[in-house]
Amino acid sequence: MxxxxxxxxxxxxxxxxxxxxxxxxxxxxxxxxxxxxxxxxxxxxxxxxxxxxxxxxxxxxxxxxxxxxxxxxxxxxxxxxxxxxxxxxxxxxxxxxxxxxxxxxxxxxxxPTSQYATPFLHHLATTNPVPLCIVTGKGSFGRQVSDGAEMTAHSLGLSTVRLGPEDDLASVDMTQPWALLCAGAFEEDIDTIKHARRLPVPPRVVGAVAAGVHEFGQALDDPRGVYGIGQWFPGxxxxxxxxxxxxxxxxxxxxxxxxxxxxxxxxxxxxxxxxxxxxxxxxxxxxxxxxxxxxxxxxxxxxxxxxxxxxxxxxxxxxxxxxxxxxxxxxxx
Missing domain, CATH: 3.40.50.2300 (Response regulator)
Known part of the structure; x- marks a missing residue:
């Protein structure tokens, strides 16, 4: 050849x-x-x-x-x-x-995108099964991640709230411990996490697609505790x-x-x-x-x-x- x-x-x-x-x-x-x-x-x-x-x-x-x-x-x-x-x-x-x-x-x-959040949701369900707010970014990628996450969360017994890219986190009644999953473009996820942390009751657990890459550590002032979801990571x-x-x-x-x-x-x-x-x-x-x-x-x-x-x-x-x-x-x- x-x-x-x-x-x-x-x-x-x-x-x-x-x-x-x-x-x-x-x-x-x-x-x-x-x-x-x-x-x-x-x-x-x-x-x-x-x-x-x-x-x-x-x-x-x-x-x-x-x-x-x-x-x-x-x-x-x-x-x-x-x-x-x-x-x-x-x-x-x-x-x-x-x-x-x-x-x-x-x-x-x-x-496939609909399975992206599966490891995060299994971890949440077994360690901290609080209500989950899913924030969907613009475009089909975010929608498919969120659709799959919503289905998997319900199968694991987790209650969910779904927000779109134009919705405000502050509009959701989050007076009890809750978790956040961001499913958007890199910049969208960063903005959502920053906003969520400024709320009177910030999320107890945060997972994001953006947190699955090294640049996340420079884009967020304090990335500690955030869960990242990705296709691969060293080790x-x-x-x-x-x-x-x-x-x-x-x-x-x-x-x-x-x-x-x-x-x-x-x-x-x-x-x-x-x-x-x-x-x-x-x-x-x-x-x-x-x-x-x-x-x-x-x-x-x-x-x-x-x-x-x-x-x-x-x-x-x-x-x-x-x-x-x-x-x-x-x-x-």
Whole structure:
């Protein structure tokens, strides 16, 4: 087989650049460990119109296509992959509707969005089962996290109140101990937590998607006690069956960036690892052959477990990670 070329649109500028750049750096570290493979990365500027305009050219230049970062952009990329009869390896769009949107054309390595809050809710139900206020951010990501959280909370016997992005926390009668779950964009979660802490009765327990990344510690004056929910965190995965192990990757990433990565970098590396493994064992990287290879695969990478629904491409094996911020930093639970 000739050298494989792996291509990806990533947000190197625009509103998703914080994590798109991490994904690029993660892939560059991975490529340095796999120099026989070619890597092409183009900037989508966090703009689906730019993604649409350049998708065909990138697809023509690549054997394997990795998706962009964000559910919104992945929704566009998945539709384009189906239109051009290509397979897209999804590492950046966890929305339930996206993961199951194009069977045969989209394979996801991410835990679906509706399951994001599951570890936090189980922890809350067993340690501090107080009423839960769920604050939903703008966009489908926040709605799907909140929908799944609400359903899981009720199954665990937790009572809930649901607020939208325009609702005021102060309007809710929280005179008794309560818990807060923020499901929005990074900046939305930070603002919600700051506001909640200023209330006459602040939340006893706080969980947030934003708290699952290292930058949370700089964005909030005192992050101690806050629970973070994410797809991955350092120290949470055992030695993998495929690809780089976590210590090797973290060392190489820190050497380049000066800091540890967040989960966008690691999930991009996992997608590239799985995609190239499937291409190698089939020796025939057609869409159909790659799909079947992935559907038959059950393995682990530095990101965690991989197993998809063979009919939809939705991720079944990977589980989200729960951390708690302490005075020394975030600690996995």
């Amino acid at each position: 000739t050298a494989l070329t792996i291509g990806a649109f990533l947000s190197l500028s625009g509103k998703h650049a914080r994590f798109g750049r991490q994904a690029r750096l993660g892939l560059e570290v991975w490529n340095a460990a796999n120099p026989a493979l070619n890597l092409l990365i183009r900037d989508d500027h966090s703009d689906p119109a730019i993604l649409r305009a350049g998708f065909r050219d990138l697809a023509d230049d690549c054997d394997l296509l990795l998706g962009p970062y964000s559910t919104h952009l992945t929704r566009t990329a998945a539709r384009l992959a189906a239109e051009h009869d290509r397979l897209l390896w999804n590492h950046g769009g966890s929305g339930d509707d996206v993961e199951a949107s194009h069977p045969g054309h989209l394979i996801s390595i991410l835990t 949470t995965t055992p030695s993998p069956q495929l690809g780089l192990d976590e210590p090797t990757f973290l060392h190489a990433y820190r050497e380049r960036a000066g800091v540890l990565p967040d989960y966008p970098a690691v999930q991009a590396v996992a997608a590239a690892t799985i995609a190239t493994h499937c291409a190698t064992i089939t020796a025939n990287p057609t869409r159909q052959a790659l799909w079947q290879s992935a559907a038959d695969l059950e393995t682990t990478t530095l990101f965690g477990a991989f197993k998809i629904d063979p009919h939809t491409g939705t991720q079944l094996g990977h589980q989200p990670t729960l951390i708690q911020w302490e005075s020394t930093g975030p600690t996995p639970l």
